[in-house]
Amino acid sequence: MAERRNKIETIVDILEVIRDKSKLKTTHILYKSNLSHKKLKVLLEELMKKGLIKEHLEKKTRFYAITEKGLKFLGEYGKMKKFTDSFGF
């Protein structure tokens, strides 16, 4: 992942990581997202509030999975970004 990302790029990266693995532990997301634990926790809570991811407990371990809304967001944003990125700016 790129070092300098804006918030939306970080969110998209997190959602893609969670989507690709169907469910992930915080430590794995932390490793993949290259964020501090504190920042990741804030972002995960924000994503849950927005209904883009869901959390569940398995043997006292927190797992995260992407929701339908999260998948839809990734799809829509990806399409729009593909168009604007075709200009290369």
Added chain:
Amino acid sequence: MAIAPGSPEWFLGFDSLLEFFTTLIAFFVGLYSYKVFRISKARKYFYLSFSFFAIALAYLAKAFTNILIYLEVNRAGAWSVKLQNIAILHDIGSIMYIALILIAYITLVALALKIKDMRVLSLLVVTAVLATIVGTSSLLFFNLISFIFLLYIIPYFYRHYKESGNTHSKMVLVSFLLIALSHLFFVLLLTGYQLFYVYGELAQLLGYLGLLINLIWCLRYG
């Protein structure tokens, strides 16, 4: 001053239709760029949407101005008694078209060449203002300036296409080549060959159609 000097009489009215269509396309491109800006907060998308909204407004002004020429030529209905008002509206429309297109192209040049220095930007704006003033009496000069601005943007799109190798970038490159070609055709009106106006309008339409196809393609198939 006239927006459609050299237009064949049979083409008057059709050109406005093409320009309304161009307005719609530029508006949708601006809208989707703005949506990406709203989500990403990346300023480059704001400037991209700003330039396409400016292009949409410019072509709307041009379409209305050309309708006025059409009405002048045909002396249709109640309009015929208000020729002086038509002339004023026509002049306002022409200035709006020229100024907005130049603003849009300067924004795209700034994005493509990553110009952040205010002195360089102000130089471009001064050039554009002078072009607008001169352009109001000579549209050929305005079209030449527009063509030159696009010549600075197109190599950027070419490099991006070569680096990314994707078809969407190729569509953007081809679209802007056609838009540049349209300005060149309008410059060639200097020769007095009226069909250059028709070629210019068609090249411009094809250019914006390319952007529309690219937009639909991205939104539908990702």
